[in-house]
Every structure is written in C-alpha cells, then in structure tokens.
Amino acid sequence: MSERTISVNYLARVEGEGALRVRIHDRSVEEVELRIFEPPRFFEAFLRGRGYAEAPDITARICGICPVAYQMSxxxxxxxxxxxxxxxxxxxxxxxxxxxxxxxSHALHIYLLHAPDFLGYPDAIRLAEHHPEAVKHGLELKKAGNALMRLLGGREIHPINVRVGGFYRCPSREELDGMRPSLEAALALAEETARFVAGFDFPDFELPYEFVSLRHPSEYPMNEGDLVSSRGLRIPQDRFEEAFEEVQVPHSHALQAVRKGGGSYLVGPLARYALNHDRLSPRAKAVAGELGLPPVVTNPYRSIVVRAIEIVYACEEALRIIDQYRPPGAPSVPAPPLTAPVSGAATTEAPRGILFHRYRLEPPGTIVDARIVAPTSQNQKRIEDDLRELVARSLDLDQEALTFACERAIRNHDPCISCATHFLNLELVRD
Amino acid sequence: MTPPHKPRLGVFKFASCDGCQLTLLDCEDELLAVAGAVEIAEFHEATSAGVDGPYDVALVEGSVTTADDARRIREIRAQTRTLVTIGACATAGGIQALRNFADVEEFRRVVYARPEFIQTLGTSTPIRDHVPVDFELRGCPIDKHQLLEVISAFLGRRSPNVPTESVCIECKRRGNVCVLVAHGTPCLGPVTQTGCGAICPAFHRGCYGCFGPQDTPNAASLVGKLEELGMARPAVARVFRTFNALAPPFREAADAAAKEAVAP
Incomplete structure (x- = not known):
C-alpha cells in the first residue's frame, strides 16, 4: 500500500491565487483538487442597489486581464x-x-505564460535571453491589441469609454486608419506565432471534451450567437441557466459549473474553434490548414496553436471592421425610461470562454439582483478532470516531474482565478 | 570585492483583479529593460521561479480581506526595504471596501450554501492599515508611465515625481473642453488626483474618481454642484462610494450625500 501526494501551494503563471492537491493511493488517483484560495470578492452583492449604468465599470474590476468581456456581457x-x-x-x-x-490576452498567455513550459524556462524574461526575437514578437503583438483598446476604450485596463447603449465617444475614420499599420504588422506576426508554436513538442494527450461556446449565423462568435455544445446542445444565449448549474465545493472559493444532469465541460479557444472552425477568416483558416491543424482539436497542449489562430482571426477581423467603418451619428443608443421591473441576460465570448451575466432591474433603474458566471468557474471542474487523467497516465514519473506536469496541464487552459472568485450565487440559497 | 547585486524586485498580490500587476507586463517597450535592471525575485503571475527575500523593492497589489493576508503582509514588510503599494485596492481598500458598508457575515451566511468553506474578513482595508508603506501609487488601474517612474525612482534611491494635483489641471494641459462647465456633465475631476491623463473628459464623459482624492479637495462644494446638475443624492453618494470608498474625503462626501438622501 502506498500513499502519495502532489501539492503545489501557489500556482505560477496563472492569474490569481490557486493551489493544487492530488492524492494517489495504491496507484489510483483518489482526489484532485484545484484549490482556489484567492479571497472571495463579493461582486454580485456590491451590484445590488447600484444603477444599471454603473454595471459595466463595476464588473470590469472583476478582471484586469479581460475587463472588456465583463463590460460587453x-x-x-x-x-x-x-x-x-x-x-x-x-x-x-x-x-x-x-x-x-x-x-x-492571447499574446500574453502564449508568450509570457505558456511558451516557457514548452521551451523549458521558468518565465518569459529568461526565455528572452535565448529566444529574444520570439519574446519581442509577443510583446509587439500584445502592444497592437493594447493600442486598439486604448484608442477605443481610453486605456487598456478598465476602459472608460464603454456604456450601456454604446460608447461615450466614437473614433473618427482617421483615428481608426491610424491603427492599420500596427494591425497589419500584427497579422504577419500572428501568422509567424502560429508557425512558431505549432513546432513545439506536444505530449500525446487527447481528451473527450464537451465543448461549449457561442455560435453565430455568419461570424466567429464574440458578442452574439446561440449557446451550443459539441454534444448537441443549442439554446438562446440568455437561457444559460437552463443547461448549466453551479455547485459549491469545500476546497474552493469559486463555484464550479457543470452541465445539468451531466459533468464537466470546456469553454475557451479550443471550444470556440471546434464549434466555429467554418466561421474563421480566410487567412486564419489558411494558416490552420498549412499547419495541419484539424477542425477539432482535443489535445489541450495544442490550445497554444489555437490561441495563435484566434489572434490571426482577430487581426484580420479588426482590419475588416476598420476598412468598412463609417462613424455613427450618435455614439450611443439612448436608453428608454424604466417603468416596471425587468430582467435581462447575455453571454459573450471572453478570451477564456463564455461569460454569462444576468440582472434584474427595478425603476428607476436599480439593480436588485445580479448573477455572473465566469469562464474559469466553468473550466475548473474540467481542469480537475484533465489532471485526473494526466496523473493516472503518469504515475511512474518522479515527484518533481509529476508536479511540473500537473502545473503545465493547468496552464493549458489559461485559468483566470481572480475572475472565478468574483462570485456570489444568490439563486442557490433562495430555494 | 564582490560585484554589486542587482536590486531585487518582488511583486505581491492580495485581493484584487490583477490589473495593476498586469500594468508592468503591459510596459511592452520597457519590460525587458526593467527585467535587465533588476532581479525579479517574486512575481507569481509571470514566473514559476521564486526567490526568497529580502527584497529591495516590493510592489504590492490588492487589499487585505483575510486574516491570513493580514499576517502575510507583515512577513513581506519584514523582508522589504522599500514597500510600494499599487492601485486603489492597496491604497484605499478598492471596490472590495464596499463590504465595509454591509454585513459580510450575512452575505456569507445567507448567500453561500456552505458558509463554513468561506474564509474572509468583514472588511477590505488598505495595506497601510497593517504595515508602514513607503509610497502609494494611486489608480484603478495605475498608469504605466507612473509605475515606470516609481520603479526607476526607487531603484535610483530618489523620490518619485508623481503629481498630486487635480484632474482639472491635466484637462487644461491636454486642451480638453470642460465637460462639467460646457456640457453640464457630472464630473469628479475637481476633487480627483491626476495621473490617468484626464481620459474620461477626453472621451466626453465625467471623471468617476478612480485615482482617489487630490491633495486639497473640496468635496462638499462639488456635492452641491453635482446636485445642481440634476444628480439625485443617492447617485451622488454612490459615485463617491465606488473604487476609493475608504479615502477620507470621498467617504465623507458619500456619507453626507447618503445622510441627506434619507432625511425627510
């Protein structure tokens, strides 16, 4: 009889504070816990009693890495x-x-957080000593994304220009045209990035994911579309709660989402790509084809390639939007007065996957109830399932190697732990 | 003779959104130069190679919301020569300080199915309530140019050049039209510290105070002006009680507006 424990007290190169504990007994994996000890941050409670117009600025503060996603949802x-x-x-x-x-967000993850795992460095700074060009490309790409956020949002972290109904100020044609050179350069760098990361050494590890993402009639999904899954789910995106529920587990400050009557599922780049490969732009599709990337990727290590393909897409899409842009007459659509209680929900595609918001409002415009389900709360259980499978297949590794393998497996999914601990599920306690 | 060691930099996180430490990674043009000038000894978000203290400079993000974090910040302080807090959470308790105005025990008891799993304090407090702080860099989030200025100042052992005047001064410098005077848009610019680049007025919206109070604010006077512009008292209280709710001038303005809002 043997007992073995793998523990990582503070996961590095992920956003937020998490730890890992795996218990193995007699070559069988007894327990896998992705522990989220980042303190709970009571956002849904703070929203109650605030005006609806305040929600985009307040919810942005759930995550400094993907504030736009919170503002959009x-x-x-x-x-x-x-x-x-x-x-x-x-x-x-x-x-x-x-x-x-x-x-x-994808450039940050690919170059600063994920690539060091494949190339054997503790971080991008030390990676830069031997691969200076690669890290410089990563920073250039990231800068191009940030420049777009600064032009449209006022700043890259917690943009100030987003409001219910639209924007406070819309850019002129000339301002958007000014973005073109850096985006064209970024598009070329993104293609190079995809080729660079596709050459990494990928462990042989295919998993039977249920993928969940939005799907739009004509676009690669960002703000609109139905909620779909690789196992046949298709519902309007505001009815997220019909198909998914969150459960509380003792080892985590984040709720874990599961399919009702089912198990874990995966959101994020692998899911979006698998369910929307046919909606990619021409160059994104061509690069994926050139690299032999199949339309459905079930090896989580290859998510780094899929993220790169999504950057190609985002650069190409940004250039298309800039080409066709005609400034609107007014920067936002006026909101009608609120005379009776209403509710509304929406799901959009954050870089890490679907992000659901639901609110109930009362006149004159006060939030009385809020619910937010972040991508990492949804992937948490799936990450634990990945680890269970990985550990079961890797029992012969020594302690250090197995611990590193587990950390890598977590980083594959780019978890954002700060996002995951925003929660307060008011619905849970009312029944 | 041993060569002088590179200054050792630690980046530490408490309750926060990670945005302020991300600001360091957002310095795309300067990141590798900064990394060349210091030894990055601790930065969980960016590296899996941790080095123990002592630290020459520690950047601390986030507020204290658990008993364990209250202990952890004292340990970091004990190993650090210059401790700099970055962002509204670390300098004023941040948006998490909204819990200080509510009953967290009740949140936890009523709201979580299993409250015993949740470890949290009833308050979110700035780092300086727990340990001495050498410099506070404001903002929700901080500004990257100010961050670079602070890092170079402390590495060069000089004081940082970070102005404490109002957003109004920056607006004039930038040539913004005053949204409050010209458009009647409620704006916290007159009482808020500059540093953001006066971006809200540049985008035709009023400042919402994310850098906290300037050095000589007259918040009482601004409360009167906001009301004159048609803002209801509860809305005035809320705008001061958002990202820097514990900063005394904002707290007093919010309390005054909230009190009068419920008076008959």
Missing amino acids: ACHAMERALGMTVEGPIRELRRLLYCGEWIE
Missing part, C-alpha cells in the same frame, strides 16, 4: 432587459474592441 444583458437594439457601426466598434482584448 453587462451592456448586452442590460440592453436586453431594457429592450434596446444596438446595430451598425456601434456594434462593429464593440467587436473591434473585443478584437483588441483577444489579441492582448
């Missing part, structure tokens, strides 16, 4: 509650802002 949920429709150039500018965040 909050705006769409409020607009649905208020019966507002936002179309034309304002809709396009939102998509352009999201492109900026995808580019920035």
